[in-house]
Amino acid sequence: MSVDTTDGAARVEREMALLSEAGVRLIAVSWVDNAGVSRVKGVPLGRLPQLVDRGVGMSPVFDMFLVDDSAACVSGHGGPVGDLLLKPDLSRLTRLAAQPGWAWAPANRYSQDGDAYPGCHRAFVNRMCEAAAVLGLSLQMGFETEWNVGPRSLGGGPAYGLSRLSDAGGYLLDVVDALTAQGVEVLQVHPEYEPGQYEVSTAAESPLAAADTAVLVRHTVRTVSHAHGLKASFAPLTTPFGVGNGGHVHLSLWRGGENLMQGGAGPRGMTAEGESFLAGILRALPALAAIGCPTPASYLRLAPSAWAGVYRCWGWENREAALRFVTGPANAASACANAELKCFDQAANPYLVVGSVIAAGLAGCDEALRLPEEFSHDPAHADPGELRRRGIERLPTSLEEAVRHLEDSAVLRKAMGDHLFETVLAVRGAESLLFADRPRAETVEATRWRY
Numbered sequence: 001m002s003v004d005t006t007d008g009a010a011r012v013e014r015e016m017a018l019l020s021e022a023g024v025r026l027i028a029v030s031w032v033d034n035a036g037v038s039r040v041k042g043v044p045l046g047r048l049p050q051l052v053d054r055g056v057g058m059s060p061v062f063d064m065f066l067v068d069d070s071a072a073c074v075s076g077h078g079g080p081v082g083d084l085l086l087k088p089d090l091s092r093l094t095r096l097a098a099q100p101g102w103a104w105a106p107a108n109r110y111s112q113d114g115d116a117y118p119g120c121h122r123a124f125v126n127r128m129c130e131a132a133a134v135l136g137l138s139l140q141m142g143f144e145t146e147w148n149v150g151p152r153s154l155g156g157g158p159a160y161g162l163s164r165l166s167d168a169g170g171y172l173l174d175v176v177d178a179l180t181a182q183g184v185e186v187l188q189v190h191p192e193y194e195p196g197q198y199e200v201s202t203a204a205e206s207p208l209a210a211a212d213t214a215v216l217v218r219h220t221v222r223t224v225s226h227a228h229g230l231k232a233s234f235a236p237l238t239t240p241f242g243v244g245n246g247g248h249v250h251l252s253l254w255r256g257g258e259n260l261m262q263g264g265a266g267p268r269g270m271t272a273e274g275e276s277f278l279a280g281i282l283r284a285l286p287a288l289a290a291i292g293c294p295t296p297a298s299y300l301r302l303a304p305s306a307w308a309g310v311y312r313c314w315g316w317e318n319r320e321a322a323l324r325f326v327t328g329p330a331n332a333a334s335a336c337a338n339a340e341l342k343c344f345d346q347a348a349n350p351y352l353v354v355g356s357v358i359a360a361g362l363a364g365c366d367e368a369l370r371l372p373e374e375f376s377h378d379p380a381h382a383d384p385g386e387l388r389r390r391g392i393e394r395l396p397t398s399l400e401e402a403v404r405h406l407e408d409s410a411v412l413r414k415a416m417g418d419h420l421f422e423t424v425l426a427v428r429g430a431e432s433l434l435f436a437d438r439p440r441a442e443t444v445e446a447t448r449w450r451y
């Protein structure tokens, strides 16, 4: 995405004046690497015109970075030579409400000659949205954000317990106030299953905006937590045998103003296109696991009967299905119906997630795929013979297994392009090696404060 150049200079001046009036002196320009870590360059507000015009430099080696800041070594990628340009998306330039003096903008990445960089994750999302638009389709998406706080627990007590608001209420209010001030529409917030675990859900928006929002929400939660003397973790697991933090993704497919998840003759009222889109996602789930569950720690979270959706099936309001179909209130199903991918976590790069999910869904539309029969129980408690008969299997139980599926995915390779696809594979392979044979507790410890 490039900055509108017709009134570009005037617009930049306007943004600068507004931010300066609000006390902003620095802009955090961020991107997310293939390992799912958000990284940043800070640029003084007074340099916004140069930042928009020329970008700020950044080494391409970060595309090969792993969660521990070491880098995967693959010839032709990474290394100390070369530079990329980060350019802020002005349409998302946001004053950070919980971090006075700072604004934030997500970066598009370019080569030095001004071409879009083939490893740019936001460009990948835009390509997938354009591919949908060619068919007259658009997507609405949103991430759920779960997190744990440390080092002390705040809001101990029962899962979803009202009592927990007595000490955590002010903290959650600060989180929601900051998000709202930043233009993020909060749908709900609650104390999650574990003491010190919380969740906030935000409204559905375009796929690119949803991925940007996921980055902004986590950064905001982190900052507010810090102000409360706490540290926030979005890692898949924060204790070796605790409940995990999911990064569930909600999505609906639209044609103009019509939600294709409802109003049709398909299962649970889906239209044929809506059904095909979900069938494409369901088919690709083992490969998508390598995108949405991107690190060995992800597979420690993926336990049955923990609402993490570890079986490859779909079901209406079934929280143990990897693909939960949600129709919402009967009087608003045409607006609200959506599908929730429950298996993904927040180690995932949200741009890779939304782009890959769209690619898988569009392939389903292209082939007019149909969904299998829905499943209405917890597969972990079902008769294994029945699961076999219905083709319901566990999603990959290790990163290696997921990567083998990703390697075989012609759909995702074509969608990402060779460059992006190869760098993702290289990072996944190197992270598998990094954690190979490490005990569960060590893997959890090593990733707890990285996401």
Ligand code: GLU
Pocket: 146, 243, 244, 245, 246, 247, 301, 306, 307, 308, 319, 342
């Ligand atoms: N914490 C669960 C997970 O790891 C999800 C709980 C829920 O469904 O909200 O995905």
Ligand code: MG
Pocket: 144, 146, 192, 199
């Ligand atoms: Mg939850």
